[in-house]
Amino acid sequence: MKRSIFLAVAAGMMLSACVSSSIGPNVSQGEESYAKIPAPVGGPKAQLYHIGELDRIDITLFQEPEMSAKGMQVDAAGDISMPLIGRVHAAGLTTTELAEQVRTKAARFYVDPQVTVSIASSVSQNVTVQGQVTEPGIFPLQGPTTLLDVVALAKGETENAALDQVVVIRFIEDKRYAAAFNLERIRRAEDADPAILARDIVIVGHSGTKQAWHDVLRAAPLLNVFAQF
Known part of the structure; x- marks a missing residue:
């Protein structure tokens, strides 16, 4: 027996x-990984939210209901369209910056318009988690997030996960980069925990x-x- x-x-x-399994030749490792996808400096810090394509926003002009809108969707080009003032580019702006853009354009038709902008729902501030995790999927980012946080969002890794082959894919200036990290070393505080940004893709290897x-x-x-x- x-x-x-x-x-x-x-x-x-x-x-x-x-x-x-093995990591492909186009995936950065070691110090090169942290050069492309660094850890937070001085600990995670809250960042201003920047509006993205397909996000929905609420715009309010004080005492001007015909110019106000709930759940207005930013189009694929990053623009919104409003009565009188026409198209306004919103993607990449904070809510404060967009409010100022709308206020400036609305000032041609209204005296000292008071404008507020808020996020109704976010599509752009998500991270995708794939591979050997318990619950793969797309998860919203709420505040500063690291690689360990993202794996926890997916309910942790499976028993067959290759923790030394966790790849993060990120688009930087329209170029696609991939970097591998060792989750075991990160958990032992031997390596830094890299910051995860909106639209990153995390793949836990097999x-x-x-x-x-x-x-x-x-x-x-x-x-x-x-x-x-």
């Missing part, structure tokens, strides 16, 4: 050499070694039954 289980374990370990070992462990009770005959 013991010999049968030993042979199964040995076979599983040999199999792991064939199914183990460990063939872990899967082969878990498959062997699950098969062990069955092998024990067969060994009795």
Whole structure:
């Protein structure tokens, strides 16, 4: 019986050499990863929200209901359209900056207009988590967020996760970058915890070694039954 289980374990370990995953050559590692996707300096800090495409916003002109709007959607070009003043570019602006843009344009038609802008719903401030996590999906970012925070949002990694192969994909100036991090080292405070930004994609890699070992462990009770005959 013991010999049968030993042979199964040995076979599983040999199999792991064939199914183990690896990080591609275009993915940065080590110091290069932190150069592209750095950790927060001095701890996570709250950042001003910048309006994105397809976000919905509320615009209020004091005592001017015909110029006010609830749930106005920013279009794919990053613009909104309002009566009288026409199109206004909103993407990339804070609510205060957009309010000032609208106020300046509305001043041609109203005396000292008072404008407020607020976020009704956010589409742009999300992060996507894929791979070996318990609950993959798209999650809203609320305040400063790090890689450990994002994995926690996805209910943690699975038993077959390759924690040394956690990749973050980010668009910087319209170019796509990918950087790998070691989640185990981050948890031990040996590496810094990188900051995650809106529209990042986090992919937790798959460990063939872990899967082969878990498959062997699950098969062990069955092998024990067969060994009795």
